[in-house]
Amino acid sequence: MADQQRLKNLQPLMDQESLPPSYVRTVEQTIVPLAEHVQVLARAKKRPVLIGIHGAQGTGKSTLTLFLKEILHDVFDCRTASFSLDDIYLTRAEREHLAETVHPLLVTRGVPGTHDIALGQKVIDQLMKAGASDHTPVPTFDKSMDDRSPRALWPEFEGRPDVVLVEGWCVAANPAKDAAELAAPVNSLEREEDLQGIWRQYVDDCLKGAYQAFFDQLDSLIMLQAPSMDCVLEWRTLQEHKLAQRQGGAPTGGSSPGPLRIMTDDQVARFIMHYERITRRCLAELPSRADVVIEVAEDHSLGLPRFRKAEGDMS
Template sequence: MTTTIKTLVNQESLPDSYADTVKKTILPLAQHIQSLRQARGEPIIIGIHGAQGTGKSTLTLFLRELLTMHYRIPTASFSLDDLYLTRAEREKLAEDVHPLFITRGVPGTHDIALGQQVIEQLKAAGPDTETPIPAFDKSRDDRCPPDLWPVFRGRAEVILIEGWCMGAVPAASEAELMAPVNELERSEDPEGTWRQHVNRCLKGEYGQFFNQVDSLIMLRAPSMECVLQWRTLQEHKLRERTISAPKEGGKHSEPAQPSRIMSDQEVVRFIMHYERITRASLAEMPARADCVINVGEDHSFGEPLIRQRQ
């Protein structure tokens, strides 16, 4: 196990100290998931919620590899981000419902039916069945072609689904929904058309999708201000990876599509799309999540606070 942890730490360019995080935070989570799988006796779904930049993807990667390799539990994972509608589909949604839907992120901009299809295929798969897992290219702001999707072989006994709005609930009242939380809502959605549609999606297919989760893990960010800082850092890293990525044939070539990597000011506006649900989740989700992990301003993880469902 030590070798696996060290390999993953190096692969993800994480500091050596992350190995201590794995032992303190991630291994107890893996053991919790193993116990839950044994108790249920059938495939289980684990939801991982966390605001942007909290480390959901890294946590999911370590959990998947540890569960698969050391607990011998076939584990598949995907992100809600990989279910985003294509650019063309969001352009149509922006035209038909509200212009703000051109921006990926909020409920209503995912293909939830596709996510459900993946879950059902993973649960019903035979030993040699290959299930394609959707993938989204954020640097191009569009879904990857299906022939580039990763493939999971066999039946998954654990399915990890991570996402910034995973497990979020709709607004409690119309009054709460209509009071704008930032300048984006105030100036670009003055009648509340966009946020009302988002809320209807949370009440409908998103709520049904989230309700099948057997255990909800929350990475709790310290503040909305930290979320903005972390998301800006993510975009910087995405830009660096895109610039440094080797070109086909080892030669420089122009991308087939223009890059949609955001400037810092664009990130500020982008985060406003997420702010309402992020703030609401930070306020109410810790009281109902099956596991809460406090994330420090330095991205450090606290010990998992796990509660057993009644």
């Protein structure tokens, strides 16, 4: 069981994330059981374990990962490294090149094909093989600039971890079942800006290739399950509002010159359309494949984790 005194040390982290006192209950009932699950797996494997954390935009993946990492380290003495798929987005220049050579929609970060999966694999490989005194650089991405942070700003993980957490909205996503699934547009973005389905096909081809090999490494998959696509849009809009507040500026329209790239509500809605196809697919089929499912309520509260006991049995 978790050390209650060590759990009390999480208050500075709660303050940092501007979380209400009620989040203590979420920590105790949801995140601590997750940490117990992960540390048991790590002890059994006797090697660094790779844990995937999936959740649609706005479900709280980053916050969950932050607290899970802290509890694993401070309560269960598991050295834990983490990074997000967001951290390995292609640079803006690389996405602009894809937009010119493949399809204009690829300038927008997010979908499979806009990440540097080779970079993510390099990070994992270095962490898995690291010695006690080795330092592994972990990439970061500056969303306010819509570009990868300079290498000098990347944090470094020292030594070999017991656990590596990888979180992202499309972690463990599957490609389309067949060509017919790709053919029908799911929203106005696909209908009007991807009339021939070139963008959809490219994204799906990427998901079939390097992404599947990357996801196949996972030792365990945790899913934060959003209640609906409408909630995803609402939550992602709220995230952008908070980003604007932190940056001390109003929306700039996303593509305006200058240091801020904060989207308006209409632009967030268009942005989410890039994610909609795969998000809907994951909401429909991923709960049956995840090792742990946590339902996210409309008020953003997290339910109790449901752990897979056997094939097709969640309890």
